[in-house]
Amino acid sequence: MNDNEELKDGAVLSAVHDSMSGLRMPPAPRLDAITARGRARRRRMGGLSIAGASACAALVAVASLAGGSGSGASTPALSAGRTPQHQTVPARLAAFSVVAGPGGATTLTLYPGQVIDPNAVRQALAAHGVPALVTAGQFCRTAVQPPPGVGDVVVISPRPNQVVSGGHPADGLRSGPILTIYGSRIPSGVKLSIGYRQDSQNREISFTLIVADAPLTCATIPDNGPHGDD
Amino acid sequence: MSHEKTEFAEFFQASWEPCLKAVVASTGSVQLAEDQVAEAFARAWLSWRKVRRHPAPRAWVVRTALNAGASWWRRSIRELPLAGHEAVAPRDIDEGLNATLLTALRHLPDRQREVIALRVFLDLDIDTIARHLGIAPATVRVHLSRAVTTLRHELSPSQAMEAD
Numbered sequence: 001m002n003d004n005e006e007l008k009d010g011a012v013l014s015a016v017h018d019s020m021s022g023l024r025m026p027p028a029p030r031l032d033a034i035t036a037r038g039r040a041r042r043r044r045m046g047g048l049s050i051a052g053a054s055a056c057a058a059l060v061a062v063a064s065l066a067g068g069s070g071s072g073a074s075t076p077a078l079s080a081g082r083t084p085q086h087q088t089v090p091a092r093l094a095a096f097s098v099v100a101g102p103g104g105a106t107t108l109t110l111y112p113g114q115v116i117d118p119n120a121v122r123q124a125l126a127a128h129g130v131p132a133l134v135t136a137g138q139f140c141r142t143a144v145q146p147p148p149g150v151g152d153v154v155v156i157s158p159r160p161n162q163v164v165s166g167g168h169p170a171d172g173l174r175s176g177p178i179l180t181i182y183g184s185r186i187p188s189g190v191k192l193s194i195g196y197r198q199d200s201q202n203r204e205i206s207f208t209l210i211v212a213d214a215p216l217t218c219a220t221i222p223d224n225g226p227h228g229d230d
Numbered sequence: 231m232s233h234e235k236t237e238f239a240e241f242f243q244a245s246w247e248p249c250l251k252a253v254v255a256s257t258g259s260v261q262l263a264e265d266q267v268a269e270a271f272a273r274a275w276l277s278w279r280k281v282r283r284h285p286a287p288r289a290w291v292v293r294t295a296l297n298a299g300a301s302w303w304r305r306s307i308r309e310l311p312l313a314g315h316e317a318v319a320p321r322d323i324d325e326g327l328n329a330t331l332l333t334a335l336r337h338l339p340d341r342q343r344e345v346i347a348l349r350v351f352l353d354l355d356i357d358t359i360a361r362h363l364g365i366a367p368a369t370v371r372v373h374l375s376r377a378v379t380t381l382r383h384e385l386s387p388s389q390a391m392e393a394d
Contacts, residue, residue: 020251028246037272
């Protein structure tokens, strides 16, 4: 590489740097919020670790309950009494809803306090043209995260840890996470992996793009930190 | 406040913005990046004794944020401290992003994009990036060079043609 090329490279890197320089970034959260989040994470990890195999058993129980033959009030059921036949027909379920929105978007809403049948969510999303892997109690990914960025495909609302002006954090808890999914932006051979976990204290949803048919790595928490030096 | 927490607080305050920019450059979304970086700092606090000895703690945060994907998590109301700045209407901050550049960045392979983020926004040198990623410095240079070449072509096709 000669000086001229290095100069050109520097110009490109400067352009990348400058592209962010004028951007108003959100201020840092309060330190207490970060450390509290860390402590809660430790509690969750500890709880999961202590629970051990019983967590798996619980998941099986959840899956059995959700996939059962209608026993129990928490079993997802079509409130309209029919299966979605067309993209424009909203599927309104007890534990979640999948609704077609403008611009080819699909809105997935998960309602708190309900047992979610991952297979039902997957089928509802598939009916709206969204290829997805949906898992309850575990979070799955492939070794390679294919493009585009997951931010191109999914938008969460309300914002994490945020309430709108005049709102109350309870509002977010009652309504549950709302995911707006742009299925048309998912390339062929790629799926959206959605993991969901809920207990009496916490609800967590994590999503990432995965390579269809590639080996999956699943964990009970969406912990995918740096490898090798942990 | 303990010495350990004071040290982490200083790191957090000084590193939040550069780490956020690096992740925004990779994800293309300020909204998602904000949550991912917050989660990464929470994990850094949990592992602070290890992270503080890392050759590039900011790089650790960025990599953790990028690997975390995107997640939504909310604890019970009683346990959730809401910072004052959080109680505001959602910002249209993403609209200020350079869409062309971000698209070009996201078309890069993961490793090239990560090298760019570490080099540009965290100002890490080649050797530090290499140690952090566990690859040879020469490999870092190759990733960087390929990424720059791709970006140059995508950002300024006419200029690239002249250079060719």
